[in-house]
Amino acid sequence: MKQVFLTVLGILALLKGYTQQAPDTTGFEARKLKIEEINLVSSYYGQTGDHAAVTGGIGTQKLTDIANVFDIKLSKYDRKLRKHTFGLEVGIDHYSSASSDKVDLKANSSASYSDTRIYPSLTWSVENEKKGTTFSLGASSSSEFDYQSFGVNVGFAKKTRDRNGEFSARLQGYFDQVKLVTPTELRPGGGSDENSYGSDNRTTIAGSLSWSQVINKNLQVMLLADLVHQQGFLSLPFYRVYFNDGTVHQEKLPDSRFKIPLGFRANYFLGDRIIIRTYYRFYKDDWGITSHTANIEVPVKITPFLSVSPFYRFYNQSAVKYFAPYGQHTGSDTYYTSNYDLSKFNSNFLGAGIRLAPPKGVFGMQHFNMLELRYGHYTRSNDLNANSISLNIRFK
Secondary structure (H helix, E strand, O other): OOHHHHHHHHHHOOOOOOHOOOOOOOOOOHOOOOOEEEEEEEEEEEEEEEEEEHHOOOOOOOOOEEEEEEEEEEEEEEEOOOEEEEEEEEEEEEEEEOOOHHHHOOOOOOOOHEEEEEEEEEEEEEOOOOEEEEEEEEEEEEOOOOOEEEEEEEEEEEEOOOOOOEEEEEEEEEEEEEEEEOOOHHHHHOOOHHHHHHHEEEEEEEEEEEEEEEEEOOOOEEEEEEEEEEEEOOOOOOOOOEEEOOOEEEEEEEEEEEEEEEEEEEEEEEOOOEEEEEEEEEEEEEEOEEEEEEEEOOOOOEEEEEEEEEEEEEEOOOOOOEEEEEEEEEEOOEEOOHHHHOOOEEEEEEEEEEEEEOOOHHHHHOOOEEEEEEEEEEOOOOOOEEEEEEEEEEOO
């Protein structure tokens, strides 16, 4: 946690000059590119468990992850009074994983013990406020030792004439390359030369539709639907599977997957101090998973600038057709995995957030307009437990 908060404090110092800038009072202010919002998020995640997929569904799942995300939004109006918004996000995660360290069962500590992931993204949108339309484009990438990904997306949104409803559509594509880091005992000659690793590809195409509607001054709802298709290498190469004859194999899953998530959101404003936010999602795919997610969060204003937000999420899923625990797969199985993320389980995520947004700015800095701290505890019915804490600061 010390590293997380030191990172935030360092970025705060860099942005001090921005918080002291005087507003632009020239006659061309509306057409100048200006900073609309800056968000800084630092988080810590730690988990424990006893069903590591790297060792065939048994063994420690201990993992820690420290993440830092910097997000900035800039905007300007063109000569036709269309609003252009530009977004830049850069994320850096560093994790250490006791289970990934077991890619080599004989090593006390291997190169797989820890890794750093860097994931920048760029977005651009243009909104015609008169017509109520928004068009957007985006690109992203993610890079770590054994995984490279590039993504693109395009979106369109249209508000109703009374501006109480909005339809949006989005198409996303992700093009990944997976380095085939196999368990050492399954490599030819048991070698560890990184140059001997092969690679394979994975493509994900996702289409999203949503409809949001203001029902009345108290109630807002949204319907969401997605279609997702994946093609290519969908296994993880360093996940072991132990058969009932004692032999060890590399996880093998089909090379295509089709997913259908459907969701519903409803926000109800219970007076001036309480909001009830609810969410439900139904999910089904052709590997055999059916899942249900139900979430509720209730932000409560303690004062006009201080609020607390308790939240709870319940999740339930069935197992994929290809899952079996350690030592229970047979030689007749075409596909096989002992990854407990693909098993049948229930999970609970419970926590709360505290949000500070004084009218004169946090610590008296006018542009430093929000600080939020959130904590959550996660439990899963197949013996996985985790804790997470995040700090979000916003400049505007």
